[in-house]
Structure formats: structure tokens, C-alpha cells
Amino acid sequence: MDLSNRIEARIDRALVDAGCGIAPAKLTAALTYACKPGGARIRPTILMSVALACGDINPKAADTAAAALELIHCASLVHDDLPAFDDADIRRGKPSVHKAFSEPLAILAGDSLIIKAFEILARIPDPATAISLTKILSIRSGMPNGICAGQGWESEQHIDLFAYHKAKTGALFIAATQMGAVASGQDPEQWEDLGARIGEAFQIADDLRDTLYDTESLGKPAGQDEIHDRPNAVSQLGVEGASERLKNILAAAIASIPACPGEAVLAHMVRKTAENLTPVEMTRRTVPSE
Amino acid sequence: MDLSNRIEARIDRALVDAGCGIAPAKLTAALTYACKPGGARIRPTILMSVALACGDINPKAADTAAAALELIHCASLVHDDLPAFDDADIRRGKPSVHKAFSEPLAILAGDSLIIKAFEILARIPDPATAISLTKILSIRSGMPNGICAGQGWESEQHIDLFAYHKAKTGALFIAATQMGAVASGQDPEQWEDLGARIGEAFQIADDLRDTLYDTESLGKPAGQDEIHDRPNAVSQLGVEGASERLKNILAAAIASIPACPGEAVLAHMVRKTAENLTPVEMTRRTVPSE
Numbered sequence: 284m285d286l287s288n289r290i291e292a293r294i295d296r297a298l299v300d301a302g303c304g305i306a307p308a309k310l311t312a313a314l315t316y317a318c319k320p321g322g323a324r325i326r327p328t329i330l331m332s333v334a335l336a337c338g339d340i341n342p343k344a345a346d347t348a349a350a351a352l353e354l355i356h357c358a359s360l361v362h363d364d365l366p367a368f369d370d371a372d373i374r375r376g377k378p379s380v381h382k383a384f385s386e387p388l389a390i391l392a393g394d395s396l397i398i399k400a401f402e403i404l405a406r407i408p409d410p411a412t413a414i415s416l417t418k419i420l421s422i423r424s425g426m427p428n429g430i431c432a433g434q435g436w437e438s439e440q441h442i443d444l445f446a447y448h449k450a451k452t453g454a455l456f457i458a459a460t461q462m463g464a465v466a467s468g469q470d471p472e473q474w475e476d477l478g479a480r481i482g483e484a485f486q487i488a489d490d491l492r493d494t495l496y497d498t499e500s501l502g503k504p505a506g507q508d509e510i511h512d513r514p515n516a517v518s519q520l521g522v523e524g525a526s527e528r529l530k531n532i533l534a535a536a537i538a539s540i541p542a543c544p545g546e547a548v549l550a551h552m553v554r555k556t557a558e559n560l561t562p563v564e565m566t567r568r569t570v571p572s573e
Numbered sequence: 574m575d576l577s578n579r580i581e582a583r584i585d586r587a588l589v590d591a592g593c594g595i596a597p598a599k600l601t602a603a604l605t606y607a608c609k610p611g612g613a614r615i616r617p618t619i620l621m622s623v624a625l626a627c628g629d630i631n632p633k634a635a636d637t638a639a640a641a642l643e644l645i646h647c648a649s650l651v652h653d654d655l656p657a658f659d660d661a662d663i664r665r666g667k668p669s670v671h672k673a674f675s676e677p678l679a680i681l682a683g684d685s686l687i688i689k690a691f692e693i694l695a696r697i698p699d700p701a702t703a704i705s706l707t708k709i710l711s712i713r714s715g716m717p718n719g720i721c722a723g724q725g726w727e728s729e730q731h732i733d734l735f736a737y738h739k740a741k742t743g744a745l746f747i748a749a750t751q752m753g754a755v756a757s758g759q760d761p762e763q764w765e766d767l768g769a770r771i772g773e774a775f776q777i778a779d780d781l782r783d784t785l786y787d788t789e790s791l792g793k794p795a796g797q798d799e800i801h802d803r804p805n806a807v808s809q810l811g812v813e814g815a816s817e818r819l820k821n822i823l824a825a826a827i828a829s830i831p832a833c834p835g836e837a838v839l840a841h842m843v844r845k846t847a848e849n850l851t852p853v854e855m856t857r858r859t860v861p862s863e
Contacts, residue, residue: 310725435600
């Protein structure tokens with residue numbers, strides 16, 4: 284099975300589990316709607332790529348870690364789209380969860396997906412691996428350093444920009460590289476840099492797309508940073524400056540890959556991810572050459 | 574340290590941890606506001622009482638389990654109070670989290686508390702205990718059998734009443750008795766009945782209070798079941814019938830306590846809990862005699 288099939292299969296199993304027995308039908312449907320069809324599955328793909336690069340010694344743990352990470356990511360999208368936050372009517376080209384179902388069901392769907400992520404990790408047969416993955420995922424999702432903290436910064440008058448970006452976007456990429464390493468029995472510490480750099484690159488690419496693309500191409504509302512007056516790499520550095528910065532960060536990301544059996548393949552994956560992230564008209568300028 | 578001090582101390586540690594380093598100040602404050610001062614701390618008190626009755630062989634695990642359970646409960650209250658659900662302006666006699674802070678911060682506070690609950694469980698030194706506690710807490714919080722499922726039933730046209738009550742109220746009481754047992758090295762299975770029965774009793778007592786008390790005495794909006802057209806024991810059985818049912822369930826709860834060193838003390842605790850739950854004017858009628 285290729286990476287993408289492994290990820291989807293494990294997410295599907297988690298969703299079936301969430302709706303088994305006597306479960307409220309609408310919330311069950313909302314969970315699946317929130318996760319399927321997915322977007323690019325960037326974070327779990329990175330996680331699986333790192334696990335593979337480290338030998339994929341425990342494929343079930345890697346699959347479960349990837350699915351748990353994506354469930355948390357999907358939960359954050361559902362909550363971010365709520366009227367109290369971005370008030371986004373569309374996500375991945377279809378109505379957002381609160382539009383398709385209701386606001387209560389969107390709040391509950393987010394909560395349920397977060398909890399399911401931790402439940403499936405706890406079911407990994409090796410307790411030490413399960414615990415290590417749970418620690419990483421909780422630290423990178425919650426407070427004070429995870430995506431909740433990142434969103435929380437948006438309610439502050441004075442934003443610590445470094446903490447904001449690292450928590451809002453970087454945190455789940457760090458979780459991706461570290462959880463991939465742990466699933467293959469490696470020490471997560473040396474994998475933090477790669478995740479942090481991919482996260483930084485992703486943030487800048489997202490800022491570029493938010494500026495350069497319209498709502499239809501994005502599959503979600505465009506120009507959100509300007510509307511919500513959020514700090515944005517393009518407003519700070521200009522399009523050229525932001526593109527240059529993206530290029531440098533990706534080069535640093537590739538340089539930071541720890542020595543492992545699949546180092547070269549992993550470097551290739553980072554380049555491919557960068558290509559997919561980067562607005563089409565800038566690809567030549569921003570993606571580091573092989 | 575008495576039970577109450579142990580519970581508060583561990584919750585305080587979790588809250589300090591959630592705001593340490595460079596954390597967004599308002600979200601940090603919202604987390605503490607959501608949890609402190611607490612209500613009756615009924616669920617963690619039951620958890621600790623079971624752990625004590627089973628010998629309290631791992632007090633740190635019991636303290637952490639109790640705090641994690643209460644964080645989840647507090648998170649559910651914060652989300653339940655949101656305009657999309659109960660639209661409650663007050664909770665525990667003070668403005669609800671979204672009123673005191675904002676709706677985004679209330680959503681994030683709930684999310685962060687859920688995640689922190691799983692993070693602190695993962696930090697329990699014994700991995701097998703940590704995993705067992707995580708499984709119980711996630712199953713009893715999420716979908717298809719936890720409090721999220723319970724809330725989810727309220728969006729259905731046809732409610733499975735048994736599944737609804739068991740998930741909405743019973744689930745965290747089952748978590749309480751089972752997690753207390755696991756923290757003291759016991760098999761959680763035989764502790765499910767006690768939790769389920771305490772949960773049923775709690776639901777009926779809550780229905781009675783919702784009918785008999787006004788908003789000021791409750792510290793939260795009264796008459797919510799009638800307003801939201803939710804199934805309620807009093808509307809089904811009348812005040813007398815509901816009181817009789819409460820009495821019978823508490824007797825069954827006490828009878829279901831598994832053999833353990835602290836059986837008698839635990840029976841006493843269940844009676845005390847019942848007294849605290851029961852509307853004052855009915856105490857004599859509803860609490861089983863010693």
C-alpha cells in the first residue's frame with residue numbers, strides 16, 4: 284500500500300470506530316464530513332515519510348500516528364472555520380462543517396476528533412511508543428506551545444510573532460517529523476528542526492497563496508490575513524522577499540535532516556512538498572534545485 | 574493532604590503548566606477561569622474515593638487521573654455554555670467563559686483543557702497505567718459513547734434516551750470509578766456499574782434541581798431542560814416518581830461496590846455525594862439510610 288492509502292485506511296478505521304454501535308447519526312456524519320475527502324494530507328505524509336526514512340519498523344504505529352495527527356488537524360480546521368473565528372463558509376471546496384451541519388455539531392465534531400486522536404494512539408500495542416506519541420501530539424496541539432496557543436495569540440493585543448507562528452503552524456509539522464521518528468523507534472529530539480523549518484516554509488507559502496490566489500483557486504476564503512489584520516510574511520517582506528525567504532528555509536530544512544537510511548528519499552519528499560505548496564507561478568523561483 | 578487538596582493541587586499544576594513560558598495571556602487566564610474556583614468536584618472526588626478504597630497504591634497516578642477527568646468536565650461545561658448550545662451567561666455563579674473572555678477564547682479553552690487532560694495522563698511514569706487511564710478517559714469523553722456523543726444526541730430528531738443519558742451524564746462517572754480503580758492497580762471492568770449508577774442518580778438529581786430551583790440558587794440558568802425541550806426525569810415521572818427512582822438507584826449503586834479494603838468508606842462517600850446532589854427539601858425522602 285502506498286503512503287496515501289495507508290493514511291486514508293487508518294483515518295477511515297478511526298471514523299468507523301467513532302460511529303459504531305448506537306451513535307448519534309448527524310455527529311457521526313459530521314466527523315466523516317470533516318475528514319473526507321481530505322486535503323493534501325501534508326502532515327501525515329511527512330510523518331509517514333520520516334517513519335519510512337527511519338526504517339518503518341512499526342508500520343501500524345506509524346499509520347496510527349499519521350491518522351491521529353490528521354484528526355487533530357481536521358479538528359482545528361472545523362473549529363477555525365466557526366463564525367467566532369474565520370466565519371468561513373467553505374473549506375476544501377465544499378461547505379464548512381458548521382454550514383453543512385450546524386454550529387453545535389461543528390464544535391462537537393472538533394472535540395470528538397481531538398479525543399479520538401488520543402484514543403487511537405492509546406490503542407497502539409506498545410505502551411512506551413503510545414505514550415511518547417501522545418506526549419508529542421498533546422504538546423504540539425495544546426497550551427502553551429501547540430496550535431491552540433497559536434490561535435490564542437490572535438486574541439492578544441501584542442503578539443509574540445515568533446511564538447505565534449511556531450505554535451500556529453509549526454507545531455503540527457514538528458509533531459509530524461517527531462512522531463514519524465518515534466513510530467520507527469528513533470529519538471524525537473533531533474527531528475524537531477526539520478519539522479520547524481517545514482512549518483515555517485508552509486506558513487510563508489500559505490501567506491503567498493492567501494495574497495496571490497482567489498477564493499475559488501484556494502477552496503477557502505482568500506485574503507483572510509488582510510481581513511483579520513493578521514501578521515503575514517507577504518505584508519512584511521513583499522512577494523519577492525517572502526519567496527526568497529521560502530527558498531532559504533527549504534534549503535535549511537533539507538540540510539537539517541538527521542542521518543538515517545532514507546535521507547535522500549526524505550529530501551526528495553521535502554522538495555515535492557514544497558512544490559505542491561508553492562503558488563504555481565513562483566515554482567521556479569522558490570523551490571531549491573535538486 | 575485531604576482529597577480536595579490533592580485534587581486542587583494537581584489541577585493547579587496542570588494550569589501552571591498550560592501557561593508556562595511564552596503563552597498567550599488571555600487564553601492562559603481563560604483556562605484558569607474555567608477551572609477555578611471549581612464546583613463540587615464530584616467526579617474527581619469519586620475517582621479519588623475509589624482509588625483510596627482500593628488502597629491508593631499509586632497516589633500520583635490517582636491525583637493526575639482525577640485532575641485529567643476534571644479538566645475534561647470543565648472543558649465540556651465551557652463548550653456547553655456557548656451561544657450555539659445553552660447560551661448560558663452564568664456558570665458557578667460568575668459569567669461563563671465566553672461572556673468573561675470571548676467566544677473564540679472559550680472554544681480554545683475547551684480544546685486546550687481536553688488536550689491538557691491527555692497530556693498529563695501521558696506524563697504518569699508507569700506507561701501501562703497511563704495508557705489504561707487514557708483509554709478510559711477517551712472512550713468516556715468522545716464518540717460514540719462519551720459526553721460528546723451525549724451532546725450529539727441533542728441534535729437528533731429521534732433520541733435514544735438510554736444511550737443519551739448514559740453518554741451525556743453517565744460516561745464521566747463511569748470514567749471516575751474505573752480510573753480510580755486503575756490508578757490503584759485494579760481491573761476497571763467491575764467498577765463500571767457503580768459509575769453508571771452514580772451517573773443515573775446524578776442525572777435525576779440534576780433534573781430535580783433544574784425543576785425545583787431558581788437561577789440564583791443553581792448558579793446557572795434554571796429551567797433549561799424545558800426551554801430546550803430536553804428529556805427530563807421529572808417531566809416523565811413527576812417530582813415524587815423521580816425522587817423515588819433516585820432513592821432506588823442510590824441503593825443499587827451502593828450494592829454494586831466491588832469487594833475492596835475500603836468498601837464501607839466508599840459506601841459512605843456515595844451517600845454523602847447523594848446528599849450533596851439532592852435538593853435540600855427532599856433530602857429525607859431520597860437518601861438511602863445508613
